[in-house]
Amino acid sequence: MQPTAILIAGPEIAAYGFPHGHPFGPDRHDAFMRELERSPCAPRLERRSARPATREEIEYFHTPAYVDRVIAASRAGHGLLDAGDTPAFPGVYEAAANVVGGTLEGLAGIFAGPVPRAFIPIAGLHHAGRDHAAGFCVFNDCGVAIEAARRRHGLARVAYVDIDAHHGDGVFYGFESDPYLAYADVHEDGRYLYPGTGDRGETGRGPAAGTKLNLPMPPGAADGEFMAAFEQVEGYLEAQRPQLILLQCGADSLAGDPITHLAYTEAAHAHAAARLRGLADRYCEGRLLAMGGGGYDRRNLARAWTRVVEALT
Numbered sequence: 230m231q232p233t234a235i236l237i238a239g240p241e242i243a244a245y246g247f248p249h250g251h252p253f254g255p256d257r258h259d260a261f262m263r264e265l266e267r268s269p270c271a272p273r274l275e276r277r278s279a280r281p282a283t284r285e286e287i288e289y290f291h292t293p294a295y296v297d298r299v300i301a302a303s304r305a306g307h308g309l310l311d312a313g314d315t316p317a318f319p320g321v322y323e324a325a326a327n328v329v330g331g332t333l334e335g336l337a338g339i340f341a342g343p344v345p346r347a348f349i350p351i352a353g354l355h356h357a358g359r360d361h362a363a364g365f366c367v368f369n370d371c372g373v374a375i376e377a378a379r380r381r382h383g384l385a386r387v388a389y390v391d392i393d394a395h396h397g398d399g400v401f402y403g404f405e406s407d408p409y410l411a412y413a414d415v416h417e418d419g420r421y422l423y424p425g426t427g428d429r430g431e432t433g434r435g436p437a438a439g440t441k442l443n444l445p446m447p448p449g450a451a452d453g454e455f456m457a458a459f460e461q462v463e464g465y466l467e468a469q470r471p472q473l474i475l476l477q478c479g480a481d482s483l484a485g486d487p488i489t490h491l492a493y494t495e496a497a498h499a500h501a502a503a504r505l506r507g508l509a510d511r512y513c514e515g516r517l518l519a520m521g522g523g524g525y526d527r528r529n530l531a532r533a534w535t536r537v538v539e540a541l542t
């Protein structure tokens with residue numbers, strides 16, 4: 230059977246997770262894979278492993294001083310990388326570098342052809358800023374991939390779409406003044422959820438003022454509200470005409486997630502992935518890279534991400 234999408238998976242990225250009952254535990258990868266293997270789309274995937282990103286690649290987005298701090302914390306094997314959500318563990322640098330390298334492998338696969346779509350489950354670490362860790366995120370693979378798409382693959386216009394319950398602040402503020410990154414984010418209103426940002430009035434700064442789309446949703450919002458908001462995302466992308474679409478499809482926006490308050494079903498994720506696939510076919514020669522993102526109820530993440538992969542295949 231001819232593959233119709235690339236899957237980046239395996240122990241290299243499964244190792245990215247925090248110990249001692251942390252919501253972002255290392256069991257998330259296998260919870261997803263068990264569900265995916267039962268899907269009729271499983272034989273249509275071209276499977277690849279992640280590789281460690283080089284330091285140079287990580288520094289496409291992050292500052293050298295911050296990379297030094299992560300290396301030191303990884304060697305020490307304990308302590309916190311941010312104010313409290315993101316603990317260091319032995320090997321955290323290597324695990325985080327594998328996530329970045331996995332996302333870059335997906336991107337390279339999209340450009341190498343013949344399959345222009347890829348999914349990586351343990352990725353989409355959208356809270357990490359250029360010089361800091363935040364919200365379970367050490368290195369921001371989304372930010373590195375955006376920079377790599379420009380520097381390596383010569384794209385001028387990239388779109389980043391984020392449907393995780395949390396605002397993608399690391400990506401948003403990393404490119405807030407950059408008019409060439411189209412940014413659309415549907416998330417739980419920051420008055421009720423970490424990180425507290427992503428107000429509708431946040432549309433970019435300086436040369437990028439008025440170019441970004443933030444759509445906060447009230448707690449309890451369900452599929453109907455999501456799909457109405459997603460129509461705005463589609464209209465926005467049509468106007469932006471990107472050459473590549475990145476999707477952060479966090480599953481913590483589904484009902485029952487232990488740390489958020491939205492109430493979508495996996496139909497929301499299937500809808501978003503299918504609509505973005507259509508837009509990618511129209512404007513981007515099919516190029517679509519989806520990253521798992523958050524999701525702390527194992528059953529929810531397994532189902533939502535599997536529906537996304539089905540839409541990509």
Ligand SMILES: [Zn+2]
Pocket residue numbers: 393394395479481522523524
């Ligand atoms: Zn999240």
